Amino acid sequence: GENVEQHPSTLSVQEGDSAVIKCTYSDSASNYFPWYKQELGKRPQLIIDIRSNVGEKKDQRIAVTLNKTAKHFSLHITETQPEDSAVYFCAASSPLRRGSTLGRLYFGRGTQLTVWP
Amino acid sequence: DAGVTQSPTHLIKTRGQQVTLRCSPKSGHDTVSWYQQALGQGPQFIFQYYEEEERQRGNFPDRFSGHQFPNYSSELNVNALLLGDSALYLCASSPWPGDYGYTFGSGTRLTVV
16 A cells, blocks of 8 residues: 655744655555645644646645655745644545545654744 | 534543444535544544445454445444554545545544543
């Protein structure tokens, strides 16, 4: 099955700085890569996602890049704010079988982002 | 429009007992997936239900079973609870085939003592 590695496990930045979280995946058939933000005691919430036919996607201060050749994708947060503090999870969706649309999400272990005022 | 609702929010059980967790999917979603999130870890896939059938399963023992009802709601049952089953259990609903467009519930925090 798919294996998703996420780094770093913790990240501290000053307000206004940028934060970058990186993930690698093992299954070249994986075709969908969402990022989730989970605040303490709350549900994971989708913040951005990217399909395998796209190299980069932006949404205001958040961007995701995908390198299919190297099998890695990254989350970039610019102009960080204290309310960005949370655990961020990357995930990859790998088809159950070749040619199948049936998939599941494989999650990384998470990055605790702390933004200091 | 209600999102995904899970009940109960918290639960304490004794080793060896059985537990049932419930999930109502977001309106318009027909696929329900269950995940286990241990403290400090990412969610791990347990299984997925669509059209009242288990469609795929993660690496979890048979003590974990589920059900989906005609109204798309779902239950997760865990028998013979172990201390290691203590975790946050998340339900996610989506349109079929079940990996895009996930919406997570707030989870059930299960503590086994």
